Amino acid sequence: MPKLLNSKIVNDLKKIFSxxxxxxxxxxxxxxxxxxxxxxxxxxxxxxxxxxxxxERIELEVYDFGKDEEMVQKYxxxxxxALIILDENGKDYGVRFYGIPSGHEFSTLIDDIVTFSKGxxxxxxxxxxxxxxxxxxEVRIQVFVTPTCPYCPRAVxxxxxxxxxxxxxxxxxIEANEFMELSTKFGVSAVPHIVVNEDYSFVGAxxxxxxxxxxxxxxxx
Amino acid sequence: MxxxxxxxxxxxxxxTEYDVIIIxxxxxxxxxxxxxxxxxxxxxxxxxxxxxxxxxxxxxxENYPGYGIINSNELAQKFxxxxxxxxxxxxxxxVVKLELDNENSKLVHLDNGRVYxxxxxxxxxxxxxxxxxxxxxxxxxSKGVSYxxxxxxxxxxxxxxxxxxxxxSAVDESLYLSRIVSKVxxxxxxxxxxxxxxxxxxxxxNPRIDFIWDTVVKEIKGNDKVEALVLxxxxxxxxxxxxxxxxxxxxxxxxxSGIFKDFVxxxxxxxxxxxxxxxxxxxxxxAAGDVRVKSxxxxxxxVSDGAIAATIAARKYFx
Numbered sequence: 067m068p069k070l071l072n073s074k075i076v077n078d079l080k081k082i083f084s085x086x087x088x089x090x091x092x093x094x095x096x097x098x099x100x101x102x103x104x105x106x107x108x109x110x111x112x113x114x115x116x117x118x119x120x121x122e123r124i125e126l127e128v129y130d131f132g133k134d135e136e137m138v139q140k141y142x143x144x145x146x147x148a149l150i151i152l153d154e155n156g157k158d159y160g161v162r163f164y165g166i167p168s169g170h171e172f173s174t175l176i177d178d179i180v181t182f183s184k185g186x187x188x189x190x191x192x193x194x195x196x197x198x199x200x201x202x203x204e205v206r207i208q209v210f211v212t213p214t215c216p217y218c219p220r221a222v223x224x225x226x227x228x229x230x231x232x233x234x235x236x237x238x239x240i241e242a243n244e245f246m247e248l249s250t251k252f253g254v255s256a257v258p259h260i261v262v263n264e265d266y267s268f269v270g271a272x273x274x275x276x277x278x279x280x281x282x283x284x285x286x287x
Numbered sequence: 288m289x290x291x292x293x294x295x296x297x298x299x300x301x302x303t304e305y306d307v308i309i310i311x312x313x314x315x316x317x318x319x320x321x322x323x324x325x326x327x328x329x330x331x332x333x334x335x336x337x338x339x340x341x342x343x344x345x346x347x348x349e350n351y352p353g354y355g356i357i358n359s360n361e362l363a364q365k366f367x368x369x370x371x372x373x374x375x376x377x378x379x380x381x382v383v384k385l386e387l388d389n390e391n392s393k394l395v396h397l398d399n400g401r402v403y404x405x406x407x408x409x410x411x412x413x414x415x416x417x418x419x420x421x422x423x424x425x426x427x428x429s430k431g432v433s434y435x436x437x438x439x440x441x442x443x444x445x446x447x448x449x450x451x452x453x454x455x456s457a458v459d460e461s462l463y464l465s466r467i468v469s470k471v472x473x474x475x476x477x478x479x480x481x482x483x484x485x486x487x488x489x490x491x492x493n494p495r496i497d498f499i500w501d502t503v504v505k506e507i508k509g510n511d512k513v514e515a516l517v518l519x520x521x522x523x524x525x526x527x528x529x530x531x532x533x534x535x536x537x538x539x540x541x542x543x544s545g546i547f548k549d550f551v552x553x554x555x556x557x558x559x560x561x562x563x564x565x566x567x568x569x570x571x572x573x574a575a576g577d578v579r580v581k582s583x584x585x586x587x588x589x590v591s592d593g594a595i596a597a598t599i600a601a602r603k604y605f606x
Contacts (some may be wrong), residue, residue: 109289132484169290171295172292172293176293177296180298191400212438216344216438217336218294220335223296249442256429256435257429
């Protein structure tokens with residue numbers, strides 16, 4: 067099979083990782099073997115294999131969504147392919163990718179890896195962090211994206227960094243094309259489309275304070 | 288086509304003081320960064336999304352010299368790498384506040400909480416798709432109304448969509464959508480397109496694209512999602528309804544001049560007024576690219592604006 071990442075990207079990644087990575091980062095991939103159920107599982111696994119070949123500080127563990135029930139339950143995996151990023155101690159911060167992180171979302175994955183290897187420390191304003199810390203029940207932020215949408219990584223990274231602040235927050239990228247049923251359920255037809263606790267939606271890569279306000283609105287519903 | 292890029296980030300540099308801060312990493316901002324870096328000025332570019340600006344909203348570029356026909360993502364990446372060559376630093380966030388202490392000290396506050404200081408600011412924030420301003424438009428965003436074909440085209444596979452507008456963007460995006468959807472109907476308020484001839488010819492030849500001329504949209508209607516448009520013929524005044532699954536709106540641009548309008552002079556539409564050296568009404572603040580008052584908005588003219596702004600800035604403020 068031809069490589070997914072060309073030599074230029076591999077070289078760019080080598081440079082980024084050698085300059086930026088500090089601690090180890092672990093990626094969990096949940097998948098199934100059946101291509102009729104999961105069109106992108108193989109491709110996602112191949113992508114991650116190529117990625118861990120670039121730098122040994124990135125570790126990959128692959129689980130079967132159908133068979134590894136305990137892990138599926140532990141991480142509350144909803145669908146496949148699913149990527150979960152953990153810090154070097156295996157701590158889960160609620161950072162999720164559902165669907166292949168390709169296109170512009172590949173950079174989201176790489177930025178997450180760098181962030182996790184440095185802490186992870188949320189790159190958010192002190193005011194936002196203070197507000198997020200107060201959240202005392204579970205919040206699921208689902209960011210619907212397409213790989214070609216240039217506004218989307220910002221909306222996903224925001225959800226991921228929110229998740230870093232508070233264990234009650236889960237931040238998910240959802241590749242809308244791969245999960246069309248879910249996209250249809252939430253009426254997604256322009257991205258980024260963000261759904262909070264499956265109940266409240268907003269559209270667009272909003273600035274941090276506005277994004278936070280929308281998420282908080284979703285909480286109150 | 289599966290592609291992978293590395294542009295989105297949430298981290299910023301350690302340094303907080305620069306000679307020049309460029310706001311926006313589209314063609315104007317990156318053009319300015321190349322010239323500013325080569326002039327030996329320490330340069331920060333602040334970008335809220337990813338590098339490339341409106342280049343990324345189109346599929347391929349056909350009119351940037353030296354590249355023939357190039358994938359838009361690739362061109363954006365080349366611009367970014369070119370700016371990297373001369374030591375440009377980047378932060379990712381939206382400018383939410385500007386403070387002008389004195390001529391030599393300007394503070395730029397980002398939504399991520401970081402604050403940077405510089406002597407010169409180049410506003411290269413570009414422009415966004417203009418809204419139609421009809422009933423139903425806001426209500427049906429992400430329910431059938433879209434302003435980005437590359438982002439949202441896939442949701443309308445095998446469906447019928449309408450594109451509103453008659454300029455380059457409207458026709459270009461119609462051609463892109465025609466590869467995904469079953470039918471594109473271009474609705475234009477005049478009886479001919481304003482787009483360049485080469486695009487027009489492609490559109491007229493495309494069996495999946497048809498046209499409704501001399502017509503404006505009065506309302507976007509539906510229950511949970513867009514179901515129909517209310518159209519009016521501007522010549523006959525006749526009103527009719529057109530059933531449709533999606534509407535893509537490309538009727539022009541509005542400037543991303545938001546908070547800057549409180550500082551620099553703009554025209555009645557919010558575009559920033561500059562002289563031919565890209566200087567705004569405030570000393571040390573320049574504007575470049577689509578955000579300023581100008582009559583041609585192309586990648587090449589944006590890059591040129593950036594080059595002028597940075598060159599004049601270097602001469603006037605750092606010699």
